[in-house]
Amino acid sequence: MKLINEVTLEPVGRPADFTRFFEIWWQGECDKAKALGRSHIVLKHALQTFVLPYLNRRLAPKYVFVTRPLKHIEATRVRRKWHPVHGQTGAQAIYQASHNFLIENSCPFISVPFEAFRKDAALRQNVLDYIGLEPTPDALKTAETFIRS
Known part of the structure; x- marks a missing residue:
């Protein structure tokens, strides 16, 4: 379903x-999560920014605003030879x-620098506490290994 032109x-x-x-889509994801014994679903796509009013009303989410310096985003774009909108220009918007x-909707959120x-x-751990996630030791070890790689 296209709602926003990615360029x-x-x-x-x-x-x-x-x-x-x-x-x-959401009902299907909830069904999958429930079948796997999961309590949370993470939505992570930059273009979801443009449907935040709907998502906020529908889901009442907890927001984790992950940021990177624009120059780092632009360097990644250049290195990967992506379209300019996928670098600093798009990130700023x-x-x-x-x-x-x-801010305007008084949404609860935490801001976390990526690095x-x-x-x-x-x-x-603070992010996990804020979200209310309590991963198993094995799940935490897997996540930590992924982050370090």
């Missing part, structure tokens, strides 16, 4: 079509829209 960051679809798509939404998250186990 221009402009709307291309109808919000009603997105909500119909999302409701079906997404950061501004996300932050403005969170600090990668390096600081105590910070990662």
